[in-house]
């Protein structure tokens with residue numbers, strides 16, 4: 001997620017991910033026009049964490065639609081040994097559409113397949129595409145089947161579908177039920193994305209719809225413990241360990257415990273921002289964006305966010321987070337703000 005899944009976020013979120021289970025963490029979408037000239041050591045977009053360097057699965061996501069950028073982008077990303085490479089064909093924001101990439105590629109299946117073919121030629125690891133649902137004169141399922149079939153022939157290994165129509169951007173209901181039929185027809189692995197908010201949602205998508213994977217997005221900022229709780233409770237695995245336990249975190253149960261967990265986790269996020277970003281301005285922007293996205297899940301979240309917004313220095317930001325975490329009650333709302 002742009003503005004969210006930067007290196008500091010990825011390091012932070014891994015604190016809460018089971019160490020021995022396959023959770024892949026994706027980068028923000030990266031522009032293939034910029035990657036070739038970006039410096040691996042100094043570009044915030046291309047930095048990776050020590051754990052990622054040692055093999056923790058991470059996946060860079062590329063915005064790409066011109067052949068001349070394929071080799072230099074992929075060579076550079078592949079040199080960092082990611083778990084795979086993902087191509088963005090789902091982003092509906094204006095800026096992306098202007099460049100004819102993101103979801104624009106879904107309007108031209110043959111061209112989209114060409115993009116996959118170019119990438120396949122340069123990259124031998126797992127290659128995936130993230131996309132949206134498309135409304136056309138054909139049924140959505142038929143269109144998606146035809147589109148994905150072309151990508152498969154071009155060399156894609158798996159796909160993620162954000163199960164909202166492109167016109168709905170990030171709001172409203174996700175059409176999860178359509179995914180089951182699409183999965184059966186395409187005969188390749190499909191990860192479900194969109195409006196996933198609870199452990200029960202994950203179980204429904206994996207066990208009831210028989211999908212291969214679930215991609216969590218906004219929920220992770222508010223409930224960073226979600227994968228931990230899924231693996232330890234649903235899979236009944238006693239051996240699930242997360243690094244956060246060393247810092248006194250335990251799986252929360254009540255809405256209040258979830259609020260307390262979140263406030264403490266945000267303090268750790270601030271520490272990670274401080275480690276990875278040198279400028280206070282950048283740290284403050286990234287922290288405020290994170291809280292802007294995540295406070296909506298909590299009762300009193302608005303006052304937490306408003307208080308943060310009124311601060312003017314990084315030091316004030318950090319002190320505010322600490323004092324809020326030790327005093328004020330927040331509790332998780334019953335209803336998810338993304339459904």
Ligand SMILES: Cc1cc2nc3c(=O)[nH]c(=O)nc-3n(C[C@H](O)[C@H](O)[C@H](O)COP(=O)(O)O)c2cc1C
Pocket residue numbers: 001002003004027028029061088090091130162170193194195196216217218219338
């Ligand atoms: C701020 C923001 C930035 C996003 N950036 C990306 C991105 O870079 N690449 C991508 O594939 N999707 C991006 N998305 C979409 C999410 O990955 C996800 O598909 C969408 O939020 C639906 O999932 P959710 O309802 O569980 O949040 C972004 C969404 C938001 C809100």
